[in-house]
Amino acid sequence: MNNDADEEQRKKDLIQGPSDVEWRYEMRRECQEILPSLWLGSFVISKSAQTMQALGITHIVCIRDTNEAFSVKPRFPEIFQYLTLDVKDSEEQNLIRLFPQAKQFIDNARASGGKVFVHCNGGISMSPAFVVMYVMQAEKLSWEEALHLVQNRRYCISPNGGFLTQLKEYEAIYRAMHSVSAYPTRSGETVNRRKRNDEDSDSECVFSA
Template identity: 70%
Template sequence: MNGNPLTGEQLRAVVQGPGDVEWRYEMRRECQEILPGLFLGPFVASKSLETLQALQITHIVCIRDAKEAFSVRPRFEAQFAYMTLDVEDNEEQNLIRLFPRAKEFIDTAIRFGGRVLVHCNGGISLSPSFVVMFVMQHYQLSWEDALHLVQNRRYCISPNGGFLTQIKEYEAIYKANLAVASYPSATRTAPRRKREDEDDDDGHTREDDRKRALVDPEPERDPNAMET
């Protein structure tokens, strides 16, 4: 799911987000809607079946450090479709390699009318990094605008330094992919060439003709000339 590039006025409006929301500290424990049908929050928000049903959530991306697997895990697998990503919440973790799987899951869910919650443990660094990359590509934004868009809806996010570096790198990656998709390689069919030694209608080869053309024909012999 890739949206069209925004005009200047549209860009300002979508990045700024709703201006009538007053952020409160306790909202850290809730999830917020970042794009239509895409929510971001902490693990605690994914533990409330009542909340998930009230938000009409259909799909959940559970992103966790492997050490947290005993607690940060799918809890309502009969009610929701889950994707679980085991990662390390440190600056060396490669998120760009994992992102395409998450993007495909989210794209498919929203395309068919679903509503997706993306969460990690605290909803501060790890899961927001995935969501920033998603909205960056969806709206074809710069990494700064994508980060501000998400922050203006969930004020407490703060990707760690390594994740922020990868968010910056992903801008160049998705733009390169768009450029390649916009200019597909044309199918080039080389014209068939006859073999140089292909016989002509007289049974002579073109190769032989060319060689003969490079040699002066032998002059006509005068029968009365003296031989030396």
């Protein structure tokens, strides 16, 4: 019982985030640490190698609209590892299809001791949607909990309506994947049992013939 209560309190504290941060308008042009080794912000930060190195950034997810490719782009490939995703800030844009690539890149970076900076142009809609998806799955949260966690660290985020709908959809997807991965042996036993039953049925048919 105590373990459940402790876990619930840990989750609340995680979602709430630091309480001593006073949000200022100019902070939307900066970046904020969402989870350990995972940062979110605007592309302005990505233009300064010195700033990113001071934060310990090693990997960058550059999310941009194709119309912005001339300005929102990897600038220091000799210093940082990049993943560039072309995404439209449109309610029709499919993020779920693109997310696995971003998740794998972030997972690999954090597992190797690196720090990841995820950005789009303003750090308001596109990149926050990806980060909310990542936080949701990494911390096993609902889409609303993950959204609040990110908002409590970067107050200015506002994913468009289509992205919010996909966040809701992704919660069901990741929970289903988690359930399947949690019982691999049981699923395998079911398959083997069906196979044995089919073989027994075939044997009975041969015998009766």
